[in-house]
Amino acid sequence: MSRKLIIDADPGIGDAFAIALAAVDPHFDLIGVTAASGCVSGMVATQNILTVMESVDPDKHPRLGASTAPRPVFSLAGVHPPGFLDPLRLNGNYGLGTAEIPMAQLHNQRESAKLMIDLVKNNPHEVTLLTLGPLSNVAVACELAPDFLDSLQRLVCLGGSVGVGGDVTAAAEFNIFSDPMSADLVLQSAATRTLVPLDVSNRTVLTFDQFDRLKQDRKYALRWFFDDLIPFALRVHHEELGLEGLPLREVTALAAIAEPRHFTSKTMSLAIELQGSLTRGVTVFDQRGIERWQNNIDVIDSVDTHGVLDYLSQVVRNA
Numbered sequence: 001m002s003r004k005l006i007i008d009a010d011p012g013i014g015d016a017f018a019i020a021l022a023a024v025d026p027h028f029d030l031i032g033v034t035a036a037s038g039c040v041s042g043m044v045a046t047q048n049i050l051t052v053m054e055s056v057d058p059d060k061h062p063r064l065g066a067s068t069a070p071r072p073v074f075s076l077a078g079v080h081p082p083g084f085l086d087p088l089r090l091n092g093n094y095g096l097g098t099a100e101i102p103m104a105q106l107h108n109q110r111e112s113a114k115l116m117i118d119l120v121k122n123n124p125h126e127v128t129l130l131t132l133g134p135l136s137n138v139a140v141a142c143e144l145a146p147d148f149l150d151s152l153q154r155l156v157c158l159g160g161s162v163g164v165g166g167d168v169t170a171a172a173e174f175n176i177f178s179d180p181m182s183a184d185l186v187l188q189s190a191a192t193r194t195l196v197p198l199d200v201s202n203r204t205v206l207t208f209d210q211f212d213r214l215k216q217d218r219k220y221a222l223r224w225f226f227d228d229l230i231p232f233a234l235r236v237h238h239e240e241l242g243l244e245g246l247p248l249r250e251v252t253a254l255a256a257i258a259e260p261r262h263f264t265s266k267t268m269s270l271a272i273e274l275q276g277s278l279t280r281g282v283t284v285f286d287q288r289g290i291e292r293w294q295n296n297i298d299v300i301d302s303v304d305t306h307g308v309l310d311y312l313s314q315v316v317r318n319a
Contacts, residue, residue: 010038010133011048018250034065034112038133040095042067065112097232113140139182149191158253160283161198177281201249262307
């Protein structure tokens with residue numbers, strides 16, 4: 001039986017690829033995809049999600065949620081911490097490489113947070129929510145519907161780091177850095193939550209050779225990704241970061257839901273730094289074992305990278 005899934009995302013090539021895979025993976029009944037501001041503005045995220053769904057054209061189309069929020073990283077009055085790495089350098093000016101995004105409009109637009117609430121209310125305790133961007137929409141949903149998180153089956157968040165530092169700054173991971181107050185509200189809640197941190201999401205890397213082999217199995221619905229988006233991402237990650245492959249962070253988070261046997265997790269105590277000029281958005285895990293620190297979140301701490309790549313290959317072959 002397929003799992004009901006909502007993806008909240010700010011595409012980004014990695015987000016776009018994960019959304020496309022979820023749309024064609026029979027593991028999932030993708031009932032909603034909601035736009036968040038983060039890597040791109042909410043308006044661009046909305047357009048990017050619409051573009052992805054039109055490129056995949058699945059048998060069953062999910063409901064799409066819209067956003068008009070600006071990019072949150074610019075809420076710092078234009079002052080970025082030392083070493084700030086803008087994700088657009090790795091994803092292209094509008095998040096999807098060099099693609100020209102058509103400005104088609106969603107009919108009967110629904111705000112992302114309100115669409116989330118409606119979908120979960122109609123399917124209580126049956127929906128897994130996967131967040132691939134900042135947690136702003138989830139925080140709004142919690143404010144509008146205080147029982148929102150309790151009505152989910154599971155919340156899985158791509159974000160944070162335990163012991164490897166950050167990506168957007170030396171200390172912080174982008175999704176948490178972008179809106180630490182929303183992350184604090186959501187991740188400190190009492191709901192069933194799983195965090196997929198950089199420590200794990202960075203481990204599965206698609207090399208150039210693996211991409212060439214995978215491309216032989218591509219299906220028509222995924223042609224755009226294998227002809228344009230992934231080659232762009234591989235090239236830019238090599239030029240900008242000196243990497244000989246593409247970290248499959250978002251695909252890893254999706255695989256954690258579809259194929260949990262490839263992962264292990266542990267319960268940890270999490271706090272989030274909200275304001276520090278060098279440490280904004282840092283996920284602080286107290287691992288001293290002091291009894292008064294209550295564990296409050298499940299954190300994925302290991303991954304079988306070959307299992308994730310096998311999962312990716314299987315979905316591509318069967319698309």
